[in-house]
Amino acid sequence: MSRTLKIGIIGSGGIAGSHVKAYQELADVEIVAVADQIPGKAAQFIDFWRIPSAQPFDDYRKLLELELDGVSICTPNVAHYQTTVDSLRAGKNVMLEKPMSVTLEEAVEMAQTAKQTGFMLNVGFQPRYDPNMKIIQDVVQSGQLGKVYYVETGGGRRRGMPGGTFISKEIAGAGAMADIGCYSLDMALNAMGYPKPLTVSAYSSNYFGTNPLYHNEASRFDVEDFGVAMIRFEDDLVLNFKISWAMHMDTLGPTLFLGTDGGLKVTPAGKGPWSGVFDGNVGAITYFHDVRGHHTESQIPLIEHNKNLFNEKVRDFVEAVREGKPAPIPGEQIVRNQAIIDGIIRSSLSKREVTIDLL
CATH class of the missing domain: 3.30.360.10 (Dihydrodipicolinate Reductase; domain 2)
Incomplete structure (x- = not known):
């Protein structure tokens, strides 16, 4: 029997709901935390999507203190860089929404951090x-x-x-x-x-x-x-x-x-x-x-x-985490896109x- 993977979601905007639906279709995956910098928004998101097992946080850094196998980063683009770097340094595998970052310098550091920490940085190109x-x-x-x-x-x-x-x-x-x-x-x-x-x-x-x-x-x-x-x-x-x-x-x-x-x-x-x-x-x-x-x-x-191409993207990420495989769409590659x-x-x-x- 597979161990249940614990997932956190950072950012509770519209795209985060698609991540929730994708994770909920997978066996042995549990969303245990949601973070959003707007006070109370994470709790509202948890109620709306009926995720009773999830804790709400207004500070994503508190979410990263939990034992998590991976995080989905669904923040606005400008926050991709810092949340990704912090998540990797906290020992979490990252499923990052596109685009990778705002600047090339940010993208390079994000990919370097993944390499240095040994944790996965996967970028979401579902097509x-x-x-x-x-x-x-x-x-x-x-x-x-x-x-x-x-x-x-x-x-x-x-x-x-x-x-x-x-x-x-x-x-x-x-x-x-x-x-x-x-x-x-x-x-x-x-x-x-x-x-x-x-x-x-x-x-x-x-x-x-x-x-x-x-x-x-x-x-x-x-x-x-x-x-x-x-x-x-x-x-x-x-x-x-x-x-x-x-x-x-x-x-x-x-x-x-x-x-x-x-x-x-x-x-x-x-x-x-x-x-x-x-x-x-x-x-x-x-x-x-x-x-x-x-x-x-x-x-x-x-x-x-x-x-459902979006669900396939999330499934591939989960399987890579579970089996210890490389990122299906590695940040190191998407640096060139950025x-x-x-x-x-x-x-x-x-x-x-x-x-x-x-x-």
Whole structure:
């Protein structure tokens, strides 16, 4: 019989409820504590989700004094760094919501702390658990595209701007890039084995978020709602990245992988104002290649599934903790995702190309 794993949750905002539901579906997992810096909010959360076994805390550091096997960190982005570092140093495995951090320096220290302490830092990119994402990765890494030299990824919602903590730079650090752009980057970078980025040249704007015609919190909207970038990597690879929360267009196009022997086009699923971004499902995968000199297009069959990708992410984390395995989506890898977002922010502000300095 398996030992019951004890889990704490830090931050009781909207996403924390998804963590609760995922943990509650797993056998031999118990949520024993919830922390939120707003007095009384953790207790309200425990009552709402009916977690009688959980203790409420207004200070997450008190929660970390408990004997816990892991914690889910569901705080606003700006708090990811300190809560993660403190949790790892307290001997807890960490399931961290995306984005990893606000700055590259924070991400690097978080990954270093995980390595130094020997505890797991797992970052939550649930789209990876779509089996069709695995198909994309397998095709790209199989070599059948030849040398991949150009990738285009991203997506755009015609209208899809959140509010609250998402639109404050002081709390979120960035807007569309941190919210949905990190998913698009992870889809492409993971398929390619997370190559090392070297430089970024970027542009961003927030014409829609700051306009009361399009957003009811326009007066406090100070993050980007649109961004584009050209990123150079090692091995003469370039990536064209684009992301949008709002625009006068139906789509910013599919993800493309161009190789010397073939190409791959990945179209996102869904229709409507909130579709067109790779934070969900795959719509179609098409393989372009030549057969005996003839241009050929092959539709790669999709895998039909009804998986709850968020639950799969939490399940994988729990299994890794229970079995002593490495982090399924290690922070050490996602540092490169954060490095690109950090570079985009710096390049947009300086209006010039910037370098990315990673060891």
